[in-house]
Amino acid sequence: MRTVKYTCWQDGEFYLGYLNDYPEYQxxxxxxxxxxxxxxxxxxxxxxxxxxxxxxxxxLVLA
Structure with missing residues (x-):
């Protein structure tokens, strides 16, 4: 089993969201x-x- 973080919110009657690694794909x-x-x-x-x-x-990891 794995986990994937996502962001969601309610706008009127809809629940909207995206996968945190791919925010442009809602x-x-x-x-x-x-x-x-x-x-x-x-x-x-x-x-x-x-x-x-x-x-x-x-x-990006910077030294």
Whole structure:
């Protein structure tokens, strides 16, 4: 089992969110459960290379 961080918020009747490593790819749902399911689907698409020109947030370590 692994964990993936995500950010979510409610805007009116929708729950919106994104995977923290991929903030430009947002999704939504009518409930938090639907949002989480959509985030899991998004992660599957990302990991199977179905999304071209993928951008990712990474950390740069400076000495």
């Amino acid at each position: 999704t939504q749902g009518y409930s938090k459960e639907e949002l989480i399911a959509n985030l899991k689907d998004l992660l599957n698409d990302i990991e199977s290379d179905e999304i071209p020109y993928l951008r990712k947030v990474e950390e």
